Amino acid sequence: MKKKLNKKIVQMIQIPIIVVILFFALRELYNIFLDIDVNLFNMYSDRLTVKNIMIIIVLGIISYLPLSFYDLIIKNKVQINLSTRKVYKYSWIASSISNLVGFGGSSAIFLKNHFYKKYVDDSSKLIKETSKVVGLNLSGFSLVCLIYSLWSLVNGRSFDYIFFISALIGLYIPIIFIGATYKVFKNRNKENYYITLKIMFTSILEWATTILLIYGLIVILGIRVTLSQFFPIYVMAIIVAMISMVPSGVGTFDLTLLVGLKDFNVPSEQVLLLIILYRLSYYIIPVLIGLVLYLSDLYMKINEEAREVISRLNSKLAHCVLKIMLFITGISLIFGNNIYLKRYFPHKSEILNMDIVELSISLSIIIGFILIVLSTILHTKTKEVYYFMVFVFAFITMGGFFSKYNIHECIFIGLVWILILFSRKIFYRIGFIYTWKNAIKDIAIILLTLSVYLISSYSKVVHYIHRKIPILNLEEIVKSFYKDNLVSSVFIGATIALLLVMLLILLNRLNKFPKKELDKEKVKKIIENYGGSRLIHYVFLGDKYIYINKNEDVLFQYDISGDKVIVLGNPVGNKENFFEGIQEFLEFADLYGYTLVFSGIDVEVMGELHDLGYEFMKLGQDAWIELDKFSLVGNKNKSNRQAIGRITKAGYEFSIVSPPYNDELFNEMKEVSEEWLNGQKEKGFCVGFLDRDYIEMDKIAVVRNSEGELKGFATIMPMYDGETLSVDLMRFKKIELNGIMDYMFANIFEYAKENGFKYFNLGLAPLADVGRTKHAFLREKIAYQIFVYGNFVYSFKGLKKFKEKYATRWEDRYIAYKKGSSVIITVIQLMLVLTKEKDEFCK
Known part of the structure; x- marks a missing residue:
């Protein structure tokens, strides 16, 4: 004590x-x-x-x-x-x-x-x-x-x-x-x-x-x-x-x-x-x-899971800071020549070594422009970009041994090397997508830097001339230094940077993303074992690529637009493996610089996608008919009854035809189809087109006039659940009477009821009821404008209005996009896929 x-x-x-x-x-x-x-x-x-x-x-x-x-x-x-x-x-x-x-x-x-x-x-x-x-x-x-x-x-x-x-x-x-x-x-x-x-x-x-x-x-x-x-x-x-x-x-x-x-x-x-x-x-x-x-x-x-999270956070943070520091380094190398002027011009002995000084500054300016481009492409996270960055900074560091880097510059370079080391794990990709958006942004940065440099250089020349420092012929040295050396160097640097941008655009074509085209046997096997979905039948058009997971029990159908892989509908297959299957496809696409976008999905897979970092926007609504409630009785259906009655009285007949189809029928269908298209090219992806192999996969509903001439047809499309039926292609010739479409649908509904089907899917009314209220998200309002002004493509309003006549319920459908992605650009990329002509797919 x-x-x-x-x-x-x-x-x-x-x-x-x-x-x-x-x-x-x-x-x-x-x-x-x-x-x-x-x-x-x-x-x-x-x-x-x-x-x-x-x-x-x-x-x-x-x-x-x-x-x-x-x-x-x-x-x-x-x-x-x-x-x-x-x-x-x-x-x-x-x-x-x-x-x-x-x-x-x-x-x-x-x-x-x-x-x-x-x-x-x-x-x-x-x-x-x-x-x-x-x-x-x-x-x-x-x-x-x-x-x-x-x-x-x-x-x-x-x-x-x-x-x-x-x-x-x-x-x-x-x-x-x-x-x-x-x-x-x-x-x-x-x-x-x-x-x-x-x-x-x-x-x-x-x-x-x-x-x-x-x-x-x-x-x-x-x-x-x-x-x-x-x-x-x-x-x-x-x-x-x-x-x-x-x-x-x-x-x-x-x-x-x-x-x-x-x-x-x-x-x-x-x-x-x-x-x-x-x-x-x-x-x-x-x-x-x-x-x-x-x-x-x-x-x-700590446990392995926590270690993985910390490692990713460290890499991501280092990657973000590295982008900023590379950009700062590039700007410093371009605009830092005034430091050299202060160092060299006051001393006669060093003015005699102008060749060395000019070479050093010229290289600095050129490397500065390269670093600016490099900082803007770090987001690609590819190994090649990482190796290029290491090479450039090794060159800069080596330059430090032969030039007069001060302590602050050395510390800065040391920090960059630490960041390069810590961020190495984030450069894992083996391919990248350099979009036009990236290219325009980079070109704008390069041209802005060039412009600011030229303006500031002119100001410096005027400044030195007005000072009239009596050291040799300093006035002439400064003027020639800027005019002949610096200005030419900055133009060379900017040109090299622009050429790099052009090279990156060309390298897009070398992206070796493995695309697998339709394998009918594997697709049919998965559908037979696990069932299908509303949109899986479109896979047999052969206009999309497919991805099947390693276990071969989950299937995706997709097309590519820019840096997005547009997946059509829900995955199909073993529902217990949906999460792992989506994650596998997500990582596979990410390895090549692509982002998955899911179009037309329902609530069934939204949970899995949310857990994988996805956000959602309503795409539209699917119209459904409960066939046991379908009836033409009552005041509500009076106009439908009258339209169907007019067609029946005129002698038109409805029938169901099973495959295989003869040449005569196919040629008749082709004739109807050409008249219906009116010179326009057929679309694909989420709508069918007239392809013989495709239409022979199921039955056809046909309508003929009293003379037996084919006036309209609809291809029956299975939903692969045993309870639901739908149609894909529905095309008609022009006739004087109204109501042929109602006549076709009413008969198909009756056929479906007679054959034990409980539901009929009328398909999607795209962007219906999306972004129309003042409380809606801005992104949905913009999507609604696409709905309005894109009406010429799919007649969205017409689809919605027609389907309302029969639908007994509506189910929402969504676009799922990665958090942080621009939903506007994503919708535009989706529209580019939807408006592609059938011959443009799988190219």
Whole structure:
């Protein structure tokens, strides 16, 4: 209890002292910062090349490495039941955080206890050994202080307070070494002795590499200070930092270093850059690596499903940020030539190397335009785009080794590489669709960039001419530089970018999306085993492609429009496998850059599609007749009765004809069909056309006049459920009497009732009752306009009006489109498929 109370009292005294010291240190630093010349600081930082930065990062990691070795030394002693690899991982994480936080080693003890307590039998032994490591960690600095003290004696330096403190600290390592050696002779416990020596050696290595790091930074920055001049300043800075007890010596170490190096006429701006690079390489980078290791450890502990979600989120986020950064990089390379002007024009010697400068800027502009196009096609997520991006950025990075990239540019490029690495999983596709919408957008961006560049270039020429800077013939240099080099380079870059866009359009034709045409045997087998649907009979037109899942029990019929695969109706087959079948087809299409759109579906599959990220828009309504309720009796059907009566009195006869059909009948049907089409081409996809193989799949209803001439026909279309019947083609010749269509339908209804059918499907009234109220979605209102102005194609209004005469119920039908897709473009793409002529399908 007394010990705890004393500890609390010490902490209460210690914290205010730290705060006061930190306050005065930061105040002095602030005063120094007020005198900092920002332009001079930027000049020093701009001198750092990619090569310099890589060396600094490597030196920082090397200097930190010994810190992460301590736990490997005590692993066997404490009996940590983990692999060496995992011990090293946890050691890195704990050491990097405690190195930054400080608190006299207590943070290291706490963190290591947190990571290892589950894997040791005796936690007290773990705390004891980690405390021992913390205590012996001073060995390295003790040796540094001992060397400094002896060096001061030899060179006759003044015996100030730093000398006495360093001499006192210098006694620590020989005392510890003598004490450990005495114990081994006394107790014969060589294991403890060797562990102590290993920890002491690691500590010496740690402090030696830290000195190497800081002096290496001094050399890289071109600070003219010898090791013998720097060494006393370093020792003094460490001692002041230790006395202050401030975590990581923030403020105190930095202030001492600034003041000490200033005595050797080192500019404060250079020392500030030195401190920043030291903090980044020795503290921040190891902590960032530790954070990545810690997050990866957490990632491995969660379940596989959660891991997959996190992985996708990371890839998607990296992909989005990467698009923005590539665009920014492209713009920076194009418009960043003013930086080169500032660098090169004020110096005569570098004006003589204009060829090199112009080549560098020209390449930058051209690559900038390529990056703009690249940023706009990242959404394709193809492997080829990823490899192209890696190649371009490798070229840019290589350029950094031969040009004057500053530290900010290096950090930016480093971040882009990290994003490229993290986003690699999202580039999985083996094909892509580059639509005209994408092409127009990209061309607009390229032309806008070109225009802005030319305008800004003209303004810069005027600016430099008006300044009249008397350096050689600067006026002529600037004019020729912009006129002959930059302007031509920007035109070359824009031309290459436009050619890339054209190439992407041409590459659309090379999309190797496997399209399978009608396989009647497989289709019939699936229908026989699992039943069909309202629209599956259209598959036998042969004008659509089919997709059958791997289990060969789910079937889709589709056509392609732009980047959409337009699926007609519900899938057919084993309903238990609908979800897996849709998902399989979705992933298959996505692999080649296509998106599935489902047209004319009902509520039966909306649940599965919703779970797969689909949204819905009402397409129209299917008209149904319950045949047991069908009757021509009553006032409501008076006009229908009269129309049918007129046709009957005129001697017209109705009959059902079964296949196969002779040539005479087919030619008669062809004649009726040609008159009905009136010169127009036949459509397909969701309506039938006169094809002999197709119409011979079922019976035909025919109407002949009193002379036996064929005046109309309708092809019977099965619904493959045993309860429902429908018709597909219904065509007539012109006759003077009205009501032939009603006559045809009334007789077909009676035929269906007599043959045991319960329902009759009159088909879809497209976009009926969609988007007509003020409360409807805007997208549905636009779809309604397509309904109104597209009336010439299908006579939508006429269909709705006629079907209302007989329908006893209406069922809604929907378009299902991927969330995030433009419903307007999707509807237009659907209409393009619906208006295709039959000869255009399957091409």
